[in-house]
Amino acid sequence: MDIKEIQNLIKFVAKSGASEVKLEMEDIKITIRTGSGYTEETYVQQAPVQQSAPQTVVNSTTQPFLESAAPVFKNTDNSANYITIKSPIIGTFYRKSAPDKPNFVEVDSEINAGDVVCVIEAMKLFNEIESEISGKVVRILVDNASPVEFDQPLFLVDPS
Structure with missing residues (x-):
C-alpha cells in the first residue's frame, strides 16, 4: 500500500463519518481515528520481520462544516x-x-x-x-x- 492509497483511505474515512477504522494486511496495520478535535491520526506500522520496524505517524486535518454559532x-x-x-x-x-x-x-x-x-x-x-x-x-x-x-x-x- 503506497502513500497515495493511504491518503485516499483517510479522505474516504473522513467523508464517511466513521469515528475509527482499522485495517490490517499481511505487512501493514493502519488505524484512522476521527474525533472532536477535528483531526485524523493515521498510524502506519510495517509488520516486524526480525526486529520491530519504526512507526510512522501521518497527521491530516479535516475541516468539517458546523452550522452552530460560536461557543x-x-x-x-x-x-x-x-x-x-x-x-x-x-x-x-x-x-x-x-x-x-x-x-x-x-x-x-x-x-x-x-x-x-x-x-x-x-x-x-x-x-x-x-x-x-x-x-x-x-x-x-x-x-x-x-x-x-x-x-x-x-x-x-x-x-x-
Whole structure:
C-alpha cells in the first residue's frame, strides 16, 4: 500500500463519518481515528520481520462544516468578566462578507444575540458566525484573513 492509497483511505474515512477504522494486511496495520478535535491520526506500522520496524505517524486535518454559532465561554484571564466568542471551526477568519463591504463589528460595537460577528471560510464555504450573547465588543483578537483553529478566541465581549 503506497502513500497515495493511504491518503485516499483517510479522505474516504473522513467523508464517511466513521469515528475509527482499522485495517490490517499481511505487512501493514493502519488505524484512522476521527474525533472532536477535528483531526485524523493515521498510524502506519510495517509488520516486524526480525526486529520491530519504526512507526510512522501521518497527521491530516479535516475541516468539517458546523452550522452552530460560536461557543461562548467566560474568560478566566480577565477580572472584568468579559465573555470570549470562540471559533467553532477551523478556517480563515474574515471581518466582512466581501472586500467592498463594511466590517461586521468594530471595537465598541454593540451586538445582540444572533448578530453576525464574522465569517470563517472552511473548504470554500463561508460560514457566518453569530453571537450567542448581547454586549459591547471590547477587543478583536484575530487579524482579518488570518487562519483560525477550532476553539480559538476571536472576540472579547462585555455583557454588561
